[in-house]
Amino acid sequence: MNAHSKLWRTFKNNKTAVVGAVMALIVLLTAVCAFVIAPYDPLEQDVFHRLTPPERSHLLGTDEYGRDVLSRVIWGTQISLTVGFFSVLLGMVLGTTMGVAAGYSGGLTDSIIMRVVDVLLSFPTLITGILIAAILGSGLVKLIITIGIVFAPRFARMAYGPTLAVKEMEYVSSAKVIGAGSLRIITRHILPNIFGEIMVAGTLWMGTAIMAEASLSFLGLGVSPPTPTWGNMIKSGIDVLASAPWLSLFPGASILITVLAFNMIGDGLRDIADPKLRA
């Protein structure tokens, strides 16, 4: 049977990944269509209906300013996915550049870059993120940069090994002999080799990025209210946990569903990439 149906069959056999993909798609659609499906303006306050439990006019209740929780959760999807996507992208570009540069140049550049990478990686991701967020400040763009910087070392390490390996291969030496410039070698030979692995990693880390955004916003270091993000909604919700648990529960559940979706896809992609590791 041809490669296309074989791939389809493997994917179908791995129901987890399919379910994950469907969930992620729903989340994506929610984000894209937020304008259409959100019943209220997420920033619109209503002082007469503060902290109301879930009911017909407010399906997920209202928060301490009377804002509709459902609408805020829906709009929060946009932020989470945006941060997730762009921070992973940034990390991928930054990290791959570092890793390829280190692997390709060798010598002192190699040692310095990879030592820095090792040092950055040995620290808990969250704490590194907290430190960088403290330096850069809060806000959506700065948050994306923070998480991108936190992820870069991992991508660097991932790109480093294959770069070294490919560099040694004969077709690269022969390319050099005929005068091919370094940039050409890198783009034609090295990048295609590491592309697949990096893509799989990128998908897996969308989930981690979303978690990171939530955690940093929860700590007050990410996106601040009134902009609704799941993280800062949970933070506000803690103060009224006993009387109005829905403020924290629904954003939290959204994080769970979204991150779970990406992890499921990631597991599935990993199984396809290396069938020997199939569970």
Next chain:
Amino acid sequence: MLKYAIRRILISIPILLAVVTLIFFLVRSMPGGPAVAVLGDYASKETIEALEKEMGLDIPIWQQYLVFLRGLLSGDLGKSLINGMPIAPQVARVLPYTLELTLSSAIFGILFGIPLGVFTALRRNRMFDYVGRTLSLAGISLPSFFLGILMMLVFSVKLDLFPVVGGGDIRDPIDSLHHLFLPGLTLGLMMTAYITRTTRSSILNVLREDYVRTARAKGMRERIVIYGHTLRNALLPVVSLIGVYAIVLIGSSVLVEIVFSRPGLGKMMVGAIGRRDYMTLQSVMVVYAGLVVIINLLTDLSYGLIDPRIRYD
């Protein structure tokens, strides 16, 4: 083994130095400069300079660095920018709470995660496995602070079984445990999820190895094949990963400490950021760095002990 151990310990030192240096310079790159941050934008030039002198910030940066290093070696972590109190005693006061939390969660994770990993591997693709795999996947997808909130909601608020906030009196074991239970359980469950997944896949990998087939061909009973031949080999990569997860756990502990208002390094760090107390932030990060290096070292040494290829060479 001895050579391996010495090498590992020796490597830790420059790594620790590098991390600590990085922290020093990163903290110094905070916007505005520490004195301005403390005093506010309207402070006069003289007040700022006076405070800088007091903080030791008027000398050249490389001198500050040396002072910093010297202080570390003698256990002096500097003084808080906000209230001028020495930081080291404050750290000493909260460190036991963080250690208590991290250690108990790691132990919980190992105690439950490894057997669960083995059982799901052995009952592969049966109901137990599907449930186990889904739960552990959910476990790693759940933000730690959310799980903490859920725990709090169910056990403290609704059932009123456990205290909502605080760390309890560290000298009173019962009180400590009472306050440790929910935060510890939160992190412990997350650790369990990680370890279950790793153990499961490691066992499945080892079961495919030739030497497992040899063991069966020798007529060894299944119990010995699984818990002897397979498990011993499967645990090797798991031990390395436990170290990695412990470090992730340290990160998550910050969130859990905030959720439960539990004293600890995490709470201290976040508080320091909020008050722009850079000295405290720097010192807390240095302590974290030390913890990370120690954990890595312990993991490497444990691995060396249980892998005979390293132990006996």
Next chain:
Amino acid sequence: MVSPTTSVNSHLLTIENLRTYFYLPEGTVQAVDDVSFRVRKAEIVGLVGESGCGKSVTALSILGLIPWPPGRIVGGRIIFQGSDLTRLPPQKLRDIRGNKISMIFQEPMTSLNPVYTLGHQIAEVYMEHQAVSKKEALNRAKDMLDKLRIPAPAKRIYEYPHNLSGGMRQRVMIAMALACNPQLILADEPTTALDVTIQAQILELTVELQRSLSTSILLITHNLGIVAEYAQRVIVMYAGKIVEEAPVIQIFEEPLHPYTIGLLNSIPKLGSKAAVGKRRLSEIPGMVPSLNDLPQGCSFHPRCAAARSVCRANEPEIVEISPGRRVACWAVTDGWS
């Protein structure tokens, strides 16, 4: 040649119509498809064929070591000491493994457990089957290492596999296999992974021990030279089926099945023109078919010079054309080879 006895008693192992299939996503692989043969006491039988012909799977089927999923024995009987091994409860099968029937595997590098000492890995066979103490078992292990000419056995039993060379590790595997004086050893390519100089040593040693213990050996290999040297009888397999069986001299002097002929022709013989590069080695044209997509009729017919329409239509039945001599080929049995 000894006239064949039809009673089962003089045969140690009788395999009847064994079928072992693997159910894979690409299709069902009929790795062993209706294989029948016997092994007598104290006999060395060579089971030859190319990679993938089913010879290893046959051996694994005997000991019930086929992993499920994806493989399982779907038909046939394997009779040993009055019982059908395919129907034995797991406990009884374990009593036989390593005890009455042992197996030696191809890769000594990966077939030994890296975290257990060599002594332990041999000793546990004694502890499992002969209920002796660990101390006594280690003692016997040491004696076994000595019998296999491993130097300094008393020290070796406390060493780990990674301390030893490939040849030494294979000796340890043989020690494990011989520990309980089995009646049958399944040797799956025992020397293929070793250096040529070591190969001869190991085989000589094994056969020497075999003679002194009156064990039977099912010697699985693709190396016809080894078979010529050590086996008394040869069974040739192709694509999961037996194509020819004969006493060793007859196989080499008078091969009947076109596949056997092709195999023998492709060995360069000393002094032949092919060996000195004056003529090309003759090879069998075509490729071994993939086992989930076998040709209609005789599996070998696409590559066979003597193929006729009956070969394309029907699978040849295996026929005993003279005592101890079986062939599955229309050309031979219909008399027009």
